Amino acid sequence: xxxxxxxxxxxxxxxxxxxxxxxxxxxxxxxxxxxxxxxxxxxxxxxxxxxxxxxxxxxxxxxxxxxxxxxxxxxxxxxxxxxxxxxxxxxxxxxxxxxxxxxxxxxxxxxxxxxxxxxxxxxxxxxxxxxxxxxxxxxxxxx
Amino acid sequence: xxxxxxxxxxxxxxxxxxxxxxxxxxxxxxxxxxxxxxxxxxxxxxxxxxxxxxxxxxxxxxxxxxxxxxxxxxxxxxx
Numbered sequence: 300x301x302x303x304x305x306x307x308x309x310x311x312x313x314x315x316x317x318x319x320x321x322x323x324x325x326x327x328x329x330x331x332x333x334x335x336x337x338x339x340x341x342x343x344x345x346x347x348x349x350x351x352x353x354x355x356x357x358x359x360x361x362x363x364x365x366x367x368x369x370x371x372x373x374x375x376x377x378x379x380x381x382x383x384x385x386x387x388x389x390x391x392x393x394x395x396x397x398x399x400x401x402x403x404x405x406x407x408x409x410x411x412x413x414x415x416x417x418x419x420x421x422x423x424x425x426x427x428x429x430x431x432x433x434x435x436x437x438x439x440x441x442x
Numbered sequence: 443x444x445x446x447x448x449x450x451x452x453x454x455x456x457x458x459x460x461x462x463x464x465x466x467x468x469x470x471x472x473x474x475x476x477x478x479x480x481x482x483x484x485x486x487x488x489x490x491x492x493x494x495x496x497x498x499x500x501x502x503x504x505x506x507x508x509x510x511x512x513x514x515x516x517x518x519x520x521x
Contacts, residue, residue, distance in 0.1 A: 344451070346448065348511075349513075349515075352495075416450055416516070416518060429519060430518060
């Protein structure tokens with residue numbers, strides 16, 4: 300689980316994670332990236348005293364809820380250009396359903412409960428992004 | 443003798459900066475010393491607060507002491 304303020308290479312991260320879990324039955328990963336249309340630049344702000352403990356707590360819930368061999372959560376902060384990776388989540392488990400579910404759960408909760416604020420620059424102007432209703436809809440699936 | 447207010451997300455625009463040092467004291471007094479528009483934005487129903495990195499469940503009775511950091515957290519916009 301890491302927060303990083305510089306671009307990362309998802310393929311390299313996944314290669315390291317796969318190598319660390321060579322005995323797992325399967326690995327599921329999700330990578331989110333900055334959409335290609337619209338904004339010139341995206342900025343992700345966070346509040347460190349809450350962000351890191353929040354991500355640790357999420358990892359602990361995933362570990363308690365599913366039988367995992369390993370879980371990876373990487374999240375960017377700072378300024379990103381279209382096409383740059385924002386988030387990478389990977390779950391390794393003996394069986395695929397555990398890995399799919401844990402990665403899905405981690406993404407839903409990162410989207411809606413983590414302490415990140417986004418703003419976009421369009422035509423030279425910065426705009427804060429408000430939460431979308433379907434980010435919360437994702438959470439309701441897990442109640 | 444200062445305490446610090448931290449403004450996240452769009453509250454940073456309302457405050458004109460990401461943080462501000464204020465004179466310690468009861469939260470009502472701290473807010474009363476700010477521009478009225480900013481105080482109203484900070485007290486918004488969906489704005490949560492964290493005192494020294496811990497989320498506050500109950501807003502009443504907050505008193506800022508020297509060195510305290512109070513963060514105002516609008517709804518997050520996701521990963």
